[in-house]
Amino acid sequence: MANQQPNSGNPRVDIEYRRKKSKEEMRHQVTSFSMMIFLTLIAFFAVGFQDYSAWFIVPFILLLAVIQVIFQLFYFMHMSHKGHEAPSLFLFSGVLVGFVTILAFSTIIWW
Incomplete structure (x- = not known):
């Protein structure tokens, strides 16, 4: 009920509105997915880089994990709607x- 789109009575306008919303939603999902891949690569490079100690790497990876959880909740699980x-x-x-x-x-x- 809460996610119903306004119905103008004109099928052409309603279809264009849904297409616009779908396109915008897909853009957000692709952007979020690419950001999560980027954060994962940063985590792999941080672990692979030998100059950092475990006292830096563990909290850093946990921070990246929290950021990825937020991305997943708000974009993939639609908690922002x-x-x-x-x-x-x-x-x-x-x-x-x-x-x-x-x-x-x-x-x-x-x-």
Whole structure:
């Protein structure tokens, strides 16, 4: 219901509107995919480059992974569209609960 396109009553206008939206969506997906490939290549080069220590490489790769997860959520899983506020709330609430749980267990083990 929330993703219905406006219906003008003119089939030609509606088809052109859908084509324009589909073209724009495909452009976003191709751009996002190429950015993810680029980030993956950066991660491979960072691991392959011998001058960096593990103290730099591990957080750097985790940062690239978080960026790729954001790309996948917002472009491939369409979380940026209208009507996806409730799933976004539940998803990010779950991430927050998971982070707090990992943090709590890590502090219990370390101290």
